Amino acid sequence: MNFWNGLSALQKIILALALLLAFAIRLFVALQDHRLPAKDAAIYDRLAMSIAEGKGYRDERGAPTAVRPPLFPYFLAAIYHSAGHNYDAVRIAHTLLSELTVLLIAIWGVIIFGGCAGCLAALFAAIYPPFYA
Numbered sequence: 001m002n003f004w005n006g007l008s009a010l011q012k013i014i015l016a017l018a019l020l021l022a023f024a025i026r027l028f029v030a031l032q033d034h035r036l037p038a039k040d041a042a043i044y045d046r047l048a049m050s051i052a053e054g055k056g057y058r059d060e061r062g063a064p065t066a067v068r069p070p071l072f073p074y075f076l077a078a079i080y081h082s083a084g085h086n087y088d089a090v091r092i093a094h095t096l097l098s099e100l101t102v103l104l105i106a107i108w109g110v111i112i113f114g115g116c117a118g119c120l121a122a123l124f125a126a127i128y129p130p131f132y133a
Contacts, residue, residue: 003110003118011115015106015122022102022126023095029132030091037087043068048076049085102126 037045050058059065083089105125110118125131
């Protein structure tokens with residue numbers, strides 16, 4: 001079932017507004033945060049910089065490491081490689097991933113419970129603080 005075709009015109013508008021609201025809230029919150037990475041985040045940041053600089057998956061001493069899972073450092077390294085060592089670029093990428101979460105919640109809601117439930121789920125996910133704070 002194509003979830004978009006199962007929605008009425010009003011439900012499509014509500015879903016689009018929910019996604020727009022989710023993006024606006026997340027972007028606003030993300031760009032208000034000017035803290036530098038600390039503790040675990042700093043370790044992931046160093047690993048990502050090492051990868052982005054072509055040195056590989058290495059710790060702060062330059063030794064190969066397997067202490068942390070590699071997916072997130074490689075995600076950060078891709079951002080750093082394209083946008084430089086820019087925390088705002090990372091925050092915007094996280095905003096887009098969070099927006100994707102709201103969209104997936106809407107899709108699952110529409111497919112499983114119908115258009116009205118999917119739109120309500122998207123609205124709740126858009127404003128639910130643990131999803132963006």
